[in-house]
Amino acid sequence: MKTEYVDLRDGKDIDEGLYKAAQIIKNGGLVAFPTETVYGLGANGLDENAVPKIYEAKGRPSDNPLILHISEFDEIKNIVKEIPNTAFVLADEFWPGPLTMVFKKSNIVPYRTTGGLESVAVRMPSNKIARELIKMAGVPVAAPSANSSGRPSPTKASHVMEDLAGKIDMVIDGGAVDIGIESTIVDMTGEVPIILRPGFITEEMLSEAIGRVEVDEAVKSLVQGLDFKPKAPGMKYRHYAPSGKMVIYKGDSKKVIELINEEIKKLIGKKTAVLATDETKDLYEADIVVSVGSRQNAENIAHNLFDVLRKFDEMGAEIIFSESFDENKLGFAIMNRLHKSAGYNIINV
Missing domain, CATH: 3.90.870.10 (DHBP synthase)
Structure with a gap:
């Protein structure tokens, strides 16, 4: 066709x-x-x-x-x-x-x-x-x-x-x-x-x-459920996922940055990427670092999110580390999409 x-x-x-x-x-x-x-x-x-x-x-x-x-x-x-x-x-x-x-x-x-x-x-x-x-x-x-x-x-x-x-x-x-x-x-x-x-x-x-x-x-829920009939689109299956393996780090910002950089150093031979923000994009040592926007503007983060996830595929990212966001108001929807993107692969710092 x-x-x-x-x-x-x-x-x-x-x-x-x-x-x-x-x-x-x-x-x-x-x-x-x-x-x-x-x-x-x-x-x-x-x-x-x-x-x-x-x-x-x-x-x-x-x-x-x-x-x-x-x-x-x-x-x-x-x-x-x-x-x-x-x-x-x-x-x-x-x-x-x-x-x-x-x-x-x-x-x-x-x-x-x-x-x-x-x-x-x-x-x-x-x-x-x-x-x-x-x-x-x-x-x-x-x-x-x-x-x-x-x-x-x-x-x-x-x-x-x-x-x-x-x-x-x-x-x-x-x-x-x-x-x-x-x-x-x-x-x-x-x-x-x-x-x-x-x-x-x-x-x-x-x-x-x-x-x-x-x-x-x-x-x-922070667990991907496969044993129920979904009432609406997006409830049951993994969605919004880039090709590379993705993991979300939650917790104190400085500690998150430190731990992600430690993990990056271990991944010799793998193309690493970080989903960062305007405030943190210069603090990572990954092969690819892309800002999804400023933490001060949740609407801008929502607008950019899927485009950034697709950019990781374009750049050949194999392992993707993501920061997390406050889960209030629009942040709840942003984190809902990130959780599904990562297949609920979450590290609590």
Whole structure:
């Protein structure tokens, strides 16, 4: 398959490019497109023959549910059974935006889309290209991240082409994404909303809007669980992983730097790398040292994280050491991604 690349970064010929993309989705094909979080790999979420192509192209386990993307709130009514009052509040506060809500699915949503679950995850992205594409396609668009399963999520069209060229019909280049980590996922099917995946919309922001919110125990766990059926994307399998072996060091900053440098000295003949910060990047003795941003700016760290992880692969890093970050607010989502990137390989200093 030849993958068509459409560059919409200059704002020209957007209608023509999106029309072609929408026709591909209508006809059962696959289109990668930008959202404000990461690039998504889209197909008609109601087409039982189209959805399996997503899993095949990504090499994604079939029990890992997909998110349906909509362009307007009214589109949700056909794909869910009921909408609790708290969901209306969250939609009013955070849609369009980086929030996914899980509802009991309607009968028109195929189990292939939901990973066999009776629930469906729904999101309304704020990215204009994404919204217009969904609107022109006229169907809810199932779209996980547009990368090979397990690799760092794509924040640029070049990342998508690197992973999926020759496996999908089209890639739309809308430039680098704004946020850089996937949406927050909240289960709305019970009495108390439960966070299934942390993201840019934090627990504090959700609680301020609707009151009590809980975090799923699987999200808080520092052990990779393989014996349960995931309720949402990203809960069960190793994700966001570079090719090299990765380990996270947690604890006092000076001690972390000292111990990482000690380990680097032992690894003769191995290409070592460190995921550092602006404050520490000059203190390491590894072959490769890349800053993910300043500790004073969690949004910048989130934006850069996946791009940095991919750079380690480009540079041939074999062993990667990573600093850790405060796990409050957005830091919780950042560390969630790092834990999965390292396969929960953590050293407490």
